[in-house]
Amino acid sequence: MKISNLLAGLLIGLAGIAIIWYAQTLPLMPGQDVGPGMFPTLIGAGLVICAVLLARRDLRAPARSPWLSFPPEFRHARTLAGFLLVPTSLILYVWFSESLGFIPAAFLLQLALYLVFRVRLRTAIPVAIAGALVIHFLFYKLLEVPLPWGILDSIAW
Known part of the structure; x- marks a missing residue:
């Protein structure tokens, strides 16, 4: 299966945003500067950054491939x-x-x-x-x- 970079970037970006959103709902630990939501937030931010780079790559291409194709x-x-x-x-x-x-x-x-x-x-x-x-x-x-x-x-x- 071939997924276009634009569709993959969109899906990965949505997953990253969902992870960041959920991480903000985790309760803070009393007396600690770093809560349980820190690492999920970093992972979500990394996914969003990768999604933007991936989608940008497909938007720059002169000819776009189909969003989804099956071999x-x-x-x-x-x-x-x-x-x-x-x-x-x-x-x-x-x-x-x-x-x-x-x-x-x-x-x-x-x-x-x-x-x-x-x-x-x-x-x-x-x-x-x-x-x-x-x-x-x-x-x-x-x-x-x-x-x-x-x-x-x-x-x-």
Whole structure:
């Protein structure tokens, strides 16, 4: 899929503005100069700057390309499924991670992605298990991010 720089800049700029807007709603921390909204605001500002540079690049071009064009490969169901499964997996994670838990949800979503992208099952299963466990360790133990245990609540460590 080919997205024009103008459309990409517009979408990225809108995302940056939304991030900045939401970051301003985060409550301030008493006694601290830097609140929790500082980093999201910086990221949003960076996205807006990149969006302007990207859109400007397309506006300067003598001939504009179409805003959106699909290559012939998108006629194949597997390619389209792989393209749609990435954002769908994020939505499914949000819906099912609390009840299912991070480790099972991460494993199942990674396994689905690997299989759609034609990774062999004997490779996909151990990599999905290792990926879920490594990501869980990094976020839960090192970064101390509270991740949902779901069905594994009885063995939470």
